[in-house]
Each structure stands twice: as structure tokens, then as C-alpha cells.
Amino acid sequence: MVKEMTLKELQQFQVNFDKKYFGKYWADKGDIDQKISFLKDMTIALTGELGEFANIIKKVSRDRKNLGSKPSKERTEKLKEELIDCFIYLIILSNILEMDIEKEYLQKTKLNEKRFQKYL
Numbered sequence: 001m002v003k004e005m006t007l008k009e010l011q012q013f014q015v016n017f018d019k020k021y022f023g024k025y026w027a028d029k030g031d032i033d034q035k036i037s038f039l040k041d042m043t044i045a046l047t048g049e050l051g052e053f054a055n056i057i058k059k060v061s062r063d064r065k066n067l068g069s070k071p072s073k074e075r076t077e078k079l080k081e082e083l084i085d086c087f088i089y090l091i092i093l094s095n096i097l098e099m100d101i102e103k104e105y106l107q108k109t110k111l112n113e114k115r116f117q118k119y120l
């Protein structure tokens with residue numbers, strides 16, 4: 001059982017995971033070309049996972065429209081799995097960019113709150 005973690009701890013967990021399984025951490029300092037290359041590779045990987053997610057949504061939507069069926073348990077589980085794959089790549093990308101996700105998320109949602117006030 002994995003213990004609950006903050007986003008900051010999850011980011012560090014991913015750093016350790018990447019170091020362990022890929023030998024070298026993606027965001028090693030100093031080599032800008034390598035960093036850009038990792039950003040490109042991880043962006044493509046994220047897009048691929050989002051595409052897998054979208055493909056399942058397409059099937060769920062098509063089956064609902066044509067057959068009136070609800071999403072199966074298996075499909076719902078697969079959706080969750082693909083979304084987590086996306087989340088992992090988002091964490092990796094944020095680590096490459098040396099972001100504090102928690103802090104930047106809260107800053108951005110504060111801005112969005114101001115932006116969407118007019119719709120209330």
C-alpha cells in the first residue's frame with residue numbers, strides 16, 4: 001500500500017522512480033539540448049496517452065448514442081488508467097521544468113477565479 005502524498009512528494013517520488021528505472025534523471029542540469037529533447041519526448045508521450053483516453057471516450061459516446069448503453073466497468077477502469085498515464089507525464093514534464101505544481105496550480109486557479117467571476 002502506497003502512503004498518501006502531497007503533490008510535492010509525488011513529484012519527488014517520480015524523480016526517484018525516473019532515476020531508478022531510467023538511470024539518469026530527465027532534468028539533469030546544464031544540457032539545454034537534452035532538456036529540450038526530453039520535453040519533446042515527454043510531450044509526445046503525454047499526447048499519446050491523451051489520445052488513448054480520447055479514443056475510449058469516443059467509444060463510450062458512440063455506444064451511448066447508438067446502443068443506449070452505459071460505460072462498462074472495464075471501460076471506466078481503462079479511462080482511469082489512461083488518465084493516470086497522462087498525470088504521470090504531466091508530473092515528469094513539470095519536473096523537467098522544475099515547477100512546484102501545488103504552488104503554480106493555486107496561483108493559476110486564483111487567476112481563473114477572477115476571470116470567471118463575470119459568469120456568476
Ligand SMILES: [Mg+2]
Pocket residue numbers: 049052081082085
Ligand atoms: Mg496508456
